[in-house]
Amino acid sequence: MLTIKSEGEVEIEVRRSRFVCALARVSDDAQAQAFLARRRALHAFARHNCSAWIAGGQEKAHDDGEPSGTAGAPMLQVLRRRELTETVAVVTRYFGGVMLGAGGLIRAYGSAVTEAVDAVGVVELRPMLVLTVDVDHAHAGRLENDLRGLGHEVRDIRYGAEVAIDVCVPEPDRDRFVARLTDLTGGRAGARETGRTFVEVDASPHTS
Structure with missing residues (x-):
């Protein structure tokens, strides 16, 4: 869109x-x-x-x-x-x-x-799942950096008994994301769907 x-x-x-x-x-x-x-x-x-x-x-x-x-x-x-x-x-x-x-x-x-x-200019509105990743405090900082390094948009971070990190993921990539999350954390973090949103991607023609 x-x-x-x-x-x-x-x-x-x-x-x-x-x-x-x-x-x-x-x-x-x-x-x-x-x-x-x-x-x-x-x-x-x-x-x-x-x-x-x-x-x-x-x-x-x-x-x-x-x-x-x-x-x-x-x-x-x-x-x-x-x-x-x-x-x-x-x-x-x-x-x-x-x-x-x-x-x-x-x-x-x-x-x-x-x-x-x-x-x-023009942007593409790409539909995304919002997945909330729950992880312990000891591993939250490194996981956030890993997620950003892999190109995922981190929408929000909330601190409580655990750290909740909201991540935008294309719906077709959900299973791949969960598998990668398991590898990154050794199974210490889980992901749950908490919403849907759109992410803007520049779609204007570029000239050289």
Whole structure:
């Protein structure tokens, strides 16, 4: 699952019209609507605040007064083409006095979103199991270092009668992780599933 790395804003100019694209991560329709409302309030004097989002299993696109299909649809198409989810795009247009025509509007709105996505970057949200490893205090420090050295994300460490270390593990790797844990600790540590989460991995294209 792909989404934008962070919120961001990019402005482009097309024949004296300004197109300001703002992106945000959202998890559902209500959050997308709230972000749109904030952008409308921020740019209350703009002629158009067009929007598109894919979030919570829903897709929406709004032309906000532009000719039908010339704003929201090309914006949504960019999100689809980049395979993004949990993402809202709002493009504010300040009219520059030159009519762009339907084709010009489609290109301008699509370009604004494309440039904004390129600017903020993309991450892959990889589903992970959260496994809690219980180990005695004497071996906790070394085990933590071993886990980090093997590339596992250590989410949290809690100290009580034993030390509880929360580790993110891809679901297909669970059995392999448990076997490796046994080898590392000589069977002194056990692992139990305590949750599920996502880990962000940079998925932006890199150029050399």
